[in-house]
Amino acid sequence: MSAAITIYTDGSSRGNPGPGGYGAxxxxxxxxxxxxxxxRKTTNNRMELMGVIAALEALKKTGLTITVYTDSQYIVKALNEGWLNKWLATNFSGGKKNKDLWVKFYNLYKQHKIxxxxxxxxxxxxxxxxCDVLATTAADGSDLQVDEGYEMDPNHLTL
Known part of the structure; x- marks a missing residue:
C-alpha cells in the first residue's frame, strides 16, 4: 500500500464570472x-475544480491514497452524494455545468483512491x-490564462 498524500485546494473568482484563480x-x-x-474570465466553481485537477495532474504515480481537503461544497457533495455519477450517466443532461472539467477530473480521480x-x-x-491566498493572488495577477472551457462555451460568449 502506498503512503498517503494530503491535498488542500481552493478556488476564487473576482465576480462570478470574472478573473479567477486556484491554489493547491x-x-x-x-x-x-x-x-x-x-x-482572465471564469467562475468560482470552475476554479475550485481546476485546483483539484492541477493537484492530481502534478502526481507522478497512480494508485495513490489521497485525502483532498476543500471548502467547496460543490465538489464534496458531487462526490460524496453521488451527483457526479448521475451527471456522467446522463451525459450532464439538463444543463449541468462544467462538463469539460468534471470529465477531466473523473479520469484523474479513478486512477487513485481519493x-x-x-x-x-x-x-x-x-x-x-x-490556498485562499494562492487562489486570490493568482486571480489578481497580470498574466492571466484563458479558461477555454468557459470562454469558448457558446453559452458564455458575449459581444
Missing part, C-alpha cells in the same frame, strides 16, 4: 508543493487559508 498544496511526509494559476473532506473556508485552517 500537496503534502507527502515532510515534502510540500504549492500550485496556483490565474484565469477521499474528499469539506473544511470551512476562511476559518482557522492554515492550509485552507494558504
Amino acid at each position: 498544496i500537496l503534502m507527502f511526509g515532510d515534502k510540500r508543493k504549492e500550485l496556483s494559476a490565474g484565469y 477521499r474528499f473532506v469539506w473544511v470551512k473556508g476562511h476559518a482557522n485552517n492554515p492550509f485552507n487559508n494558504r
